[in-house]
Amino acid sequence: MAYIDLPCDSASVWSKLLDLYKDVAACCDESSLCSTLEQIARTAGGGDESAIGGLRAFFKSSEDAPRFFGTTLPFIAETASQLKVELDKEIKRIPFCSAVHRTVSLSRRLVATLLANALLCAFPHEKKGSFSFVQFYKGLSHVEADRRSSQAAKFKCILHYFDRVREIGLAGLNGYIMIRRHKAKSLQMKDWLSNADPLCHVEVLSRGSIEDAGSMALQADFAARHLGGGVLRTGRVQEEIRFCINPELLVSVLLVKPMDSNEAVSIQGTERFSRYSGYGRTLKYAGDYQDSNQCDKWGAPLTKIVAMDALNLGRASAKDQYSEEKIGRELTKSYAAFHSPVPDLSPELPLFAATLSKEIITEALTSHLNSTDRWASNFVSRPIEEATSLDAFADGIANDVIRLAQPESWANHFAGKILSSASDSLQAGYRAVATGNWGCGAFGGDPQLKSMIQWIATSASGRPAMLYYSFDDTRVAELKPLVDGISAARWNIKRLMKALLDYERAQKKHPKTTLFDFLQSELQR
Incomplete structure (x- = not known):
């Protein structure tokens, strides 16, 4: 079994880091902080420490610098120094979440100490998938102004997390975060084409975001194969934003091995701390967020997020997504994300509770x-x-x-x-699925196709409903009437599956015909 390399593994290195953390706590400006973090990065294992200099640009233009250096930074340094103490309380070594060890559970206090060490550049940073913030800080001085701005928004979210933890104290951070790797059973296209199960209820929401869905829903993370995507670089879309408003998710960057095509990863127990506005180049930090989701008996939010990576099609192969092979891959991936062999909704959670936005x-x-x-x-x-x-x-x-x-x-x-x-599924204790236009940005996916694929996977998983956040995307403007028509016609999984496969042939003859147009024509037959 493989284990995580931690800053406290070597007694001599840890002793040096503890001394440096004291220096961090005493820093009163960006120059002294950058100099100390560079020393920490060198102690942790080399790399381009000069990238840390991006912090200078951030704090020179930040009105919050006095508060940061006076209260937030000393708390981060103190939290980082507690890593070994918290580690010894619950586990000697932390295993990777991998095919060998599929479930990892850590206390939220331990997660906070890991995040503090990452923020102070105490993890090696010379390789892809590193848990160090060195490259993150480089983005704060990016040559493009909008990149600097969105990176600053992400950083403010993470710093706000530490401000909130400081207010309650590390000891007041209760509960555990559970990270679980899910592997889909082997399903062939013939299995989908013979599945006579009914299609579940679908709710189409043009406003709001997946994170608004509450604890009754399994919330989709449109992930990269390496969890977190570009969150520790200059990424600024769905996954990266979610990892910053729920900073405890960042620990999965350290723990989770890259996903295979039949795998997804669920993370339960993280709390949302920040509001935001905009998306991508317009991303802004919008202040504090009080998470009202119900908590489990240990004190962790019942929020459950599932990471699933879509095919990266690009322009060259975008039309290939309608092939049986590509549809099969996306079905397997989304089924791995949505399927649970046992009910995943705590009986303590009231039906939909009062967590709806x-x-x-x-x-x-x-x-x-x-x-x-x-x-x-x-x-x-x-x-x-x-x-x-x-x-x-x-x-x-x-x-x-x-x-x-x-x-x-x-x-x-x-x-x-x-x-x-969906009353039967609700009584059984299965969450609805909250999702949206999965892999339909830079990855080149067709949201019309992805909505149908996810509807099939949600239904096959025995989930009561799919809450689909369209983000006002005009490409899925007709999703609701189409869903209503399919439901009224009493199509089941195999009927919709057959129609998706038929579309590839129809599209070759009539390339301007959209999938929704084709499905509507099938309903008229």
Whole structure:
């Protein structure tokens, strides 16, 4: 079994690092900090320490520099120094999450010490997949202004995590983070084409993001094969953003070996600490976020995120994605992500609880409840903060008690509405799947195809529903009416699967015909 190389493995190296951490705590400006971090990086194992100089650019333009050097940095240094103490409390050596050792569970306190050591460049950084922040800091002085800006936004999210942990104290960080590697069973195309299981309910959401879905949903991470993607470099899209607003996810960069084509990785127990706005080049840090998701009995959020890497098609092979081989690969990958041999929803978690975002509640109620009903009309016409409980609305009473009066009552009723076709799976304790346009940016995927593939995989996994976040992408603007039509026609998995395979042949004859157009024509037959 392979184990992680840690800064505290060598007694002599660790002793030097502890002394350097004291120097870090005493730093009062960016020059002294960069100089000390360069010494730490050299002690940790070499590489281009000069990249650390990017920190100078960040702090010269930061209004928060005095607070950082006065409070945040000393806490980070103290947290880093506790690595061996926390390690000795629970595990002597940390194994890689690999095909040999598929599940790794670490306390959130230990994770915080690992992140602090990474932030101080105490991990070797000369190879790809390194857990060092050396290359991250280089991005803070990137030649492109928008890269510098988005990198600064990521850094602010991570620093805010340490500010929040400082407020509660390391000892107050409760619970465990569980990282699990999932391998799909071997499924051939004939298995998909003979699967008569019904297709699950689908909810299409044009507003909000996957992280808004709450603990009732298995939340998709559109991952790279190496978890984290470019988060420790200058990456700034879905996976990298998620790893910065939930910084505890960063530990998976250290622990998880690259995924194979039939594997996915789930991470449960991380907390969201930051808000953000924008995406990619417009990414901005938007302040503190209070995670309201339910926690398990140890104190860790029940949030479960599943990482799955899509095919990187590129322009040259984008049309190949409609082939049986490519569709089969994406089905296997998404099935590995969504399938669970046992129920994965804690019986302690109330149905949908009160963790739904304002956007989800407003949009779904508008779509699914009769707007002529007095309480429904009132609900969607007022700000969510001023709304009342479902029972109060039913009685025609407009009392401003939503945050205190029976939140589970209306949340449970709401869940029953949008997941009405999924009662058996909900009773069995399976989460819905929250996903979206997986692999449809730089990887060249067609969101119309990916939505159908994920619908099939979600259904085959026995999940009650797929919550699909379209991000207002016009390419999937007709997803909801198409889903409604397919559901009304009572198509099952094998019928939709056959249609996807037929599309490749049809597309060769009529290259301008989109998949959705083709499926609509199939419904008319």
